[in-house]
Each structure stands twice: as structure tokens, then as C-alpha cells.
Amino acid sequence: MSRLLLSGARIVCPYTSIDSTGDVLIEDGRVAAVCIGKSLDVDQAESVDCKGLVLSPAFVDVHVHLREPGEEHKETIASGASAALAGGFTTICAMPNTNPAIDNSRLVRWVIDRANGTGIRVLPIGAITIARQGKVPVDYEAMVKAGAVAFSDDGSPVMNSRMMRLALLYSRTLGVPISSHCEDTELSAKGCMHDGAVSARLGLPGIPASAEEAMIYRDLSLAAETGGHIHIAHVSTSGGVEAIRHAKKIGVRVTAEATPHHFTFTDEWVAGWRDSSTDRCLSISAYDTNAKVNPPLRSREHVEAVIDGLVDGTIDAIATDHAPHSVLEKDCPFEEAAFGISGLETALPLSLELVRTGRISMMKMVSLLTISPAKAFGIDHWGIEEGRDANLVLFDPNLKWTVTPSALLSKGKNTPLIGRQVMGRVLMTISGNKRYVREELKAKWKQH
Numbered sequence: 001m002s003r004l005l006l007s008g009a010r011i012v013c014p015y016t017s018i019d020s021t022g023d024v025l026i027e028d029g030r031v032a033a034v035c036i037g038k039s040l041d042v043d044q045a046e047s048v049d050c051k052g053l054v055l056s057p058a059f060v061d062v063h064v065h066l067r068e069p070g071e072e073h074k075e076t077i078a079s080g081a082s083a084a085l086a087g088g089f090t091t092i093c094a095m096p097n098t099n100p101a102i103d104n105s106r107l108v109r110w111v112i113d114r115a116n117g118t119g120i121r122v123l124p125i126g127a128i129t130i131a132r133q134g135k136v137p138v139d140y141e142a143m144v145k146a147g148a149v150a151f152s153d154d155g156s157p158v159m160n161s162r163m164m165r166l167a168l169l170y171s172r173t174l175g176v177p178i179s180s181h182c183e184d185t186e187l188s189a190k191g192c193m194h195d196g197a198v199s200a201r202l203g204l205p206g207i208p209a210s211a212e213e214a215m216i217y218r219d220l221s222l223a224a225e226t227g228g229h230i231h232i233a234h235v236s237t238s239g240g241v242e243a244i245r246h247a248k249k250i251g252v253r254v255t256a257e258a259t260p261h262h263f264t265f266t267d268e269w270v271a272g273w274r275d276s277s278t279d280r281c282l283s284i285s286a287y288d289t290n291a292k293v294n295p296p297l298r299s300r301e302h303v304e305a306v307i308d309g310l311v312d313g314t315i316d317a318i319a320t321d322h323a324p325h326s327v328l329e330k331d332c333p334f335e336e337a338a339f340g341i342s343g344l345e346t347a348l349p350l351s352l353e354l355v356r357t358g359r360i361s362m363m364k365m366v367s368l369l370t371i372s373p374a375k376a377f378g379i380d381h382w383g384i385e386e387g388r389d390a391n392l393v394l395f396d397p398n399l400k401w402t403v404t405p406s407a408l409l410s411k412g413k414n415t416p417l418i419g420r421q422v423m424g425r426v427l428m429t430i431s432g433n434k435r436y437v438r439e440e441l442k443a444k445w446k447q448h
């Protein structure tokens, strides 16, 4: 029998409402005992001294781009799963904007099969329309039966409102959310960053906040009318947050997510290296294509509104929108670069910043990464409870590390954090019998 004793960790579990120091014993991939306030005495166990570390349920990410099938040079299901484990996630929802797009039940099953053996749960999101072209609806029912947990044409909006309305009618019948990439492409046009003072200064074409806000209003209206469940992906605007807040108040079935990059970085990051405490530019030698993302990084006022949305529950979840690209798509002029930030492995340090600045509690942060996204998508998920499968993450909230290409397991090294120091690191993720252990933790490991 394999026995692992995690002793003296701060256990933060929103499922059991526990936030106390204690010991957790794991036997053969299951939680055998949770002991709060006093220590467990067990023999023949490996043990880890977890003083100063936080132990929580492993994270859930409802918005991840794994590039398989079709763009395996950017990420595969296996490499994305490794990055997920390194970031503390054991459940991730895979977006369907692959090549081919996941637009039928056979492909849904293919993704599930491919993820077998990665040790984590990869839950496929199906496309809303065939080939994500916005014209022909998919067979929603067959895809849900095959295992699709939601539908989205993410990467592109569903510009045809009638098509979105139909998808929401199916959402109501089938009980799955429609995750919407809200962008009016007539408004975003050829824009490549947030439309505002910084885009004017840099001379880059802008994407106005209204491109997102107008689509959020439309989707909320369609959800209100149909009774379908709309999930607003990557909310980045103050108007969007306000609209969702109001819609929740009047009973619309809406959930929403925000990404770590949208609640952390402003559009100033496009200009190059910033001093994060002062927002001052350290180098303006070139625009940073790693800060190019859709929706774009917005101005301070929008960033603050997104944080307010997380604080008051308007935004249900933190989701990474992990969008790995290779250097081929990023080492080029800003206007030609692909949109996307690699996010699975830096979500924790950026989320912890909200705790450090006093905006949210540690419990709230863990909820935003676990119980809340799981609830929003109807995913079966659980906490640190005796008898349940071990599904845990152990992290050091104070460990500083530098984000370098080799520090990331994802094939996507495209993050504006490259070369920068962040605080907070996952030391171990456990998913049943699968264990990811970072080198730094091995010094605290004892064999009895």
C-alpha cells in the first residue's frame, strides 16, 4: 500500500469550509484521513513537512486551448495536461478551435480517448457550429451524449444572433452552458490591442470596449428570452461586468469567467517591459507580442472593474484561456502576431496577487479556481474529504520564481511574464494515483 502523509499544511477547502492547519493522509490515491488542529501518527508512510504551505482541492479550468488535433507544434493534449498539473489543475475543459474543429460526437470521443493516461480529466467543449463557421448548427444532443460539457465557437464569436438563440434553446433542454466569446467583429475589425490612449500613442489599430460589451448585451438578452445558460468567457470590460451584474440580479441564467491576465495586466504591457508596481515602461525597444491577446489587455479602469466583479461574485470563476502559440506566430510584427497567452502555469501566482493586495481571501481565491467553475459547468468535483479520490494541490504562496521558457512545461512560452519574477508556486498536484512533484518539494520528503 502506498501511504503519503502531508503534515502541517494550511488546508483551504471550500467544499468543507475548512481553513485550518492540519494533516492529510493519502492511501493508494485516496484521502484516508483529514486531521485538523492535531497531527496524525502513522507508520510506514512517506511524509512531507508542509509547514508554510497551502493544501487545497486541485484546480478546475473551464477554458483551455490544447492544439490537438492539428497544431501539435503549439501544444498536444499530453503537453497541455503536463502544464495543467504543473499549474495545479486536474480538470480542464478543452476548447474546440482545433483543426478539425470538435464539431461532432466522434471527435468528442477522440479527444476523451487521447486524454486517457494523462492522469487528469480533459473535458471537451463542442463547437456551436460546424467547423466554427457560424452557419450550420452541430448535433448538440449527440455531442453531449458523447461527453461534451459545453459548447463554444471560441476564437470567433457567433455573429449570427439567430444561431446563438438556437444554441441557447438547446442549452436549456440539454442543461449545458454555451460559453460565448463576445466580440462584434465589425467593431473589432483589424484591431490588435485595446482602443484607447495607449493604442493612440503606439499607433496600433484598436479594439473598442464596445466590441465586447455589445455582444454581452446581446447574449444576455438571448439567454433571458430562451432560458438557456450563457457563460461569458474572458470578461475584460467594465460595461460587460456591469451588464452581467444586472442580468444576475434579474434572474438570467448567466455565469462568467475572468482570466489572470485580464485582472492583472493593462494595455501598457503591449509597449514592452513594465515595472509592475509603477506600471512604468522599462524598455520600448519593441512591442511585446506576448501581450497580444483576445480580448485585448484593457486600461486600468477595466482591470479594476474585472477585479470588482470577482470580488462581489458577478464573475464566477478564474479561467486561464491558456492559448499556447509557437515563436513562429509571435516573433513577428505586432499586427501580424497571433492572439493568445500561455496561462496554465502562471494562474496561481497572478491569482495570489489578489490575496496579497487584500482584494480577496485565500478561501475565495481557491473557490474561484475550484468549486465555482465546477458549479458553473456542472462538473462533478470534490474537496479534501475522507474516502474521496485524492484531488489536491500543494503550493507555496511565498515562493518566488522567474518565469523562463524552460520553467514552463507547456510548449507555449508566450506570456508577457517571461523573464519576470512572480510569487507563489505549485509544489505538488495529486490526481488519484497520478502525482506531479516539483524538485523544490523533494527536500521536504521523508521516507519512514
Ligand SMILES: NC(=O)N[C@@H](CC(=O)O)C(=O)O
Pocket (backbone or CB within 6 Å): 065, 097, 154, 155, 156, 181, 292, 293, 294, 295, 321, 323, 324, 339, 340, 341
Ligand atoms: N484568447 C486568445 O487570444 N486566443 C485564443 C482564442 C480565444 O480565446 O478567443 C486562441 O485559440 O489562441
Ligand SMILES: [Zn+2]
Pocket (backbone or CB within 6 Å): 154, 155, 156, 181, 233, 234, 294, 295
Ligand atoms: Zn475567446
Ligand SMILES: [Zn+2]
Pocket (backbone or CB within 6 Å): 063, 065, 095, 154, 155, 321, 323
Ligand atoms: Zn479561448
